Amino acid sequence: MEKTTVDIERAANVLKLLGDKTRLTIIGLLKANECCVCEFVEILQMSQPAISQHLRKLRDAGLVKEERRGHWIFYKLNDTNDIYPLVSEVLEHIPDQTEKLEALEKSGKRIQCN
Amino acid sequence: MEKTTVDIERAANVLKLLGDKTRLTIIGLLKANECCVCEFVEILQMSQPAISQHLRKLRDAGLVKEERRGHWIFYKLNDTNDIYPLVSEVLEHIPDQTEKLEALEKSGKRIQCN
DNA sequence: TGCATATATAAGCATATTCTTATAAGATTA
DNA sequence: TAATCTTATAAGAATATGCTTATATATGCA
Incomplete structure (x- = not known):
């Protein structure tokens, strides 16, 4: 709800990142949850490298943060960012994308990462 | 301020359109004003065909409407659209982009279209 | 009707994007 | 240390994007 204004070029870059169905879904999933890479792979039905490359773009732009826990790397929204209000x-x-995570949980495929 | 939700694929397509500095500036200019094509050409310092092609994309997606007045075609935001709340x-x-229009007006280049 | 003005469209080219496949790197466990 | 698991990176190919130049279309006016 904050009214922070960002440089139009930066805004355009962020919107371009969000302007991809895969990345927008990733960000949508992260709105309410942390997720690890294998979950994105499962939910979005894409190859692991493809997902990793999308995540790298989001990370490079500061939209998400990563955190390793053992084998897994969990991603979460970066809310300490000048463009977070826009993303939010x-x-x-x-x-809401959480139903996709719930479906994953029901199928038993989420547990392995936790 | 309305909380209308649009299909994630449609949202991604709209965000992709906004994810271009030229188009985002165009939409920003239209927030407070109607503009004709030659004004965009002047403000953005781009060729007329390049501007026309951006406007066509915005029009095809329903983000803007056009209205001919004599020689000129004026564009305005389409606020009767399911994605208008998102765009807004x-x-x-x-x-705010209006200063660019004001500068144009001061230089006397806006008058010709009115 | 003929000409000028404003805008749209088409074709082609350069660059950007997004996958795929192959491989590397980091962490855990036997 | 070796084997395994998860994720990242690199290279290459197919497609998409955004410009340029050339041309078409629509309107107004002499």
Whole structure:
């Protein structure tokens, strides 16, 4: 809800990152949860390198943070960022993605990473 | 401020359109004003075909509407659209673009289209 | 009707993007 | 240390994007 304004070039770059269905879904999933790479692979039905490359772009732009826990690397939204208010606002306008995580949990594929 | 949710694929497509500095500036200019093509050409310092092609994309996606007045075609934001709330919210996070129009007006180049 | 003005469209090219496959790197466990 | 698991990176190919130049279309006016 904060009204922070960012440079138009930076805003365009962030929006371009969000302007990809895969990345927007990733960010949508991270709105309510931390996720590890293998979960994205499972939910989005894409190859692990493809997911990793999307995550790298999001990380390079400061939209997400990573944290290793044993074998797994968990990603979460970076809320200490000048563009977080914009990202957060965008997320208000897309459908909740948590059901996808729940479906994953039901199928038993989430447990392995925890 | 409305909380309308759009399909994630449609949202991604809209964000991709906004994820270009030229188009984001165009939309930013239209937030407070109608503009004709030649004004965009002048402000953005780009060729007329390049501007026209950006406007076509924005129009095809329903983000803007056009209206011919004599020689000129004026563009304005399409606020009767399911994605307008998203677009509008994004605009809250970028700097005001109207100063660019004012500068154009001062240089006397805006008058010709009115 | 003929010409000028503003805008749109088409084709082509350079660059960017997003996958794929192959491989490397970091962490855990036997 | 060796084997295994998870993730990252690199290289290459297919496709998408955004410009340029050339041309078409629509309107207004002499």
